[in-house]
Amino acid sequence: MQINLSELTQLTPIFRELFKGFHVSRRDPELYSQLSNQQDQYRALFRALGFELVCDTRGFYYFVPEQIGAQVNKTAQRLALFTFILVEHLADQGRDPLAVLDGGSLGRDELPALLEKYRDLFLQAEVQTQEELEEKVMRRMTQLGFAAEDNGVYRFLPPIHRFLDVCLSVQQDRDLAASLHAKDLAFVAPVLIEEDEEPIVSLEEFAEPAVQPAADVLEAESEEDAIARAIAEEQADMEAQA
DSSP, X not given: OOOOGGGOTTHHHHHHHHHTTOOEETTSHHHHHHHHHTHHHHHHHHHHTTEEEEEETTTEEEEEESSOOSSOOHHHHHXXXXXXXXXXXXXXXXXXXXXXXXXXXXXXXXXXXXXXXXXXXXXXXXXXXXXXXXXXXXXXXXXXXXEEEETTEEEEOGGGHHHHHHHHHHHHHHHHHHHHHHHHTOOOOOOOOOTTSOOSSOGGGGOOOOOOOHHHHHHHHHHHHHHHHHHXXXXXXXXXXX
């Protein structure tokens, strides 16, 4: 594909933002419009540089490096963990997580209770205080284009779906596993029949044939003897006539 650099008027700021992990969305009208209008050229150019430009249909662009390190970025770990925690926290409060994370907002005053409730999980992400939560998680969310902050209110932007999709996928896997586990362990109680009802299985159907009375056996044997004698007598008559 022929790339016309003169048409890529926002190349420098777009590359700078994407390279540092920022997600370009409609909140950045100039950059977003340029990417949308020249998407094929930008994609071809960045691929040549070793980056994959991804356009999410929900309205944002981001970079996927061609070579991804084995160790997951610490910031990504924290942001993913925070998204998981927030989804569970909102559900516990009876609030719709999707409504909050899909263009909704979270107040700064809600962070202390969130930190206290999930302190053990935050410790794993090296977050112990509200200041660290704001610095290591919330500020990074705004820097990378996952959220915007205005007077102590964090409004989530479309790129948060990258973490939300993973969160919902894991939850679906958990629900499926729980469903299969419950199905495997399901116990159907047997139905007890009343005494005057017919049994479900009649043992008589599988009973062995009754033993033939001795008299019948003797009678059958005497008939065989009689036939044998008749044959012998007939043979004797034929020999006598010969």
